Amino acid sequence: MPVWCKYIVIAPVSLSIVLLVTSCSENKASQCQRLIQVVNEGNSLIDQKKGQQAITSMQLSRDLEAVTGSLKELNLPDPKMKEFQSRFVKVFDNLSQAIAKAARALGTAKTAEASESGREKIQKARTDIDTSLTAAAKTAGKESDALVNELNKYCRQP
Template sequence: MSVWRKYTLIIPVSVSLVLFLTSCDDSKASQCQRLITAVNDGTSLLETNKGTQVITSLKLAQDLEAVAKNIGEKNFKDPKLQEFQTRFVKVFATLSQNINKAGKALGAAKLTEASSSGRDKLQKTRDEIDNALKVATIAAKQSDILAGEVNKYCSQTE
């Protein structure tokens, strides 16, 4: 095999290898994009299912739990993105738990009979719903603040 033939084979293979390795680079921008996409999936679930019925609320809670798990399974090398990841997992888990509580309480309220004890039970259920929704509202506000922090961080050059 001549030297020329040898190099015509080695050069394209080397260039292909370099391009492949470069494309696998897990840059800050690509890590940010993965996190933002996962968070946006959860946020769109909330927007789509706002103020819906019991069954939908329970399904939303399950979906938000899956979003929290999905975000938690992302592998980020950037320490700041790892911190954001942990915080978003907590936010979506909190949203899931409290929407689930509110949905279950709403379901129980619908089954409450019209009686003196039923009114007491209904008031207790309303309090449970209010408390769960207050916690969920706080978590949603934290999510908004956190999203702003992520956008600010991710817009900075490396």
């Protein structure tokens, strides 16, 4: 086989290997896109189901647990992206727990009897709902907003 024939075969194969390797390595923009997509799914769930019934709130809590799981499963090689990922995991985990606690309290209030002890259960449930959701809104909400801003700033950098 003449030398020039070998180059005709080697050049395209080498180019294919280089393109394959570079296309498989993930850049910062694609990592940002994947992380933002999962975070948006979680935020969308919250926006759709906030203020609904106890059963729906328990489902929202489970859905947020699934979002937390999806966040944990992202394989982000960039160390800064990994930091954002772990911080978002904490935010969605805290929200999930707070919503579950409020949903349980709402369920307790719904089953309370029309008696003095029933009124006490309702009052305790209201307090539990208020404290868990207020705390979640203050901490997780602020943390999420700050994280989104930081993530957007980081993802815009070259």
